Amino acid sequence: MGEDFESSDNGSDREMHKAKCSDCGADCEVPFKPTEGKPVRCLDCFRKNRPANRGPRRFGNSNGGSRGNFNRGPREMHDAKCAECGKDCQVPFKPSGDKPVLCGDCYRKTKGFA
Numbered sequence: 206m207g208e209d210f211e212s213s214d215n216g217s218d219r220e221m222h223k224a225k226c227s228d229c230g231a232d233c234e235v236p237f238k239p240t241e242g243k244p245v246r247c248l249d250c251f252r253k254n255r256p257a258n259r260g261p262r263r264f265g266n267s268n269g270g271s272r273g274n275f276n277r278g279p280r281e282m283h284d285a286k287c288a289e290c291g292k293d294c295q296v297p298f299k300p301s302g303d304k305p306v307l308c309g310d311c312y313r314k315t316k317g318f319a
């Protein structure tokens with residue numbers, strides 16, 4: 206056995222508890238009381254399971270590159286009937302009964318010639 210853990214006992218006021226890594230099974234010590242049923246990981250496995258070191262936070266390239274590249278996603282469309290021509294159409298808003306819904310064509314017409 207070549208267990209050469211750093212046995213620096215200077216200022217070790219932290220109580221360590223013996224535990225067994227639930228990942229690799231290695232004996233290790235943890236600075237908290239291992240709870241039964243809760244997995245304990247040795248330092249190696251703990252590091253492995255952590256997301257990669259991100260380092261300093263980066264804020265992407267602000268104000269740069271492709272503008273308007275927002276992910277709009279599909280807009281929710283609602284079935285409606287055009288109050289003008291009676292055509293079935295879809296509108297990006299919820300048709301409220303008291304307001305006439307116009308299909309794209311009629312909407313353009315009314316807007317254009319109003």
Ligand SMILES: [Zn+2]
Pocket residue numbers: 226227228229230231246247248249250251
């Ligand atoms: Zn481990």
Ligand SMILES: [Zn+2]
Pocket residue numbers: 287288289290291292307308309310311312
């Ligand atoms: Zn219409």
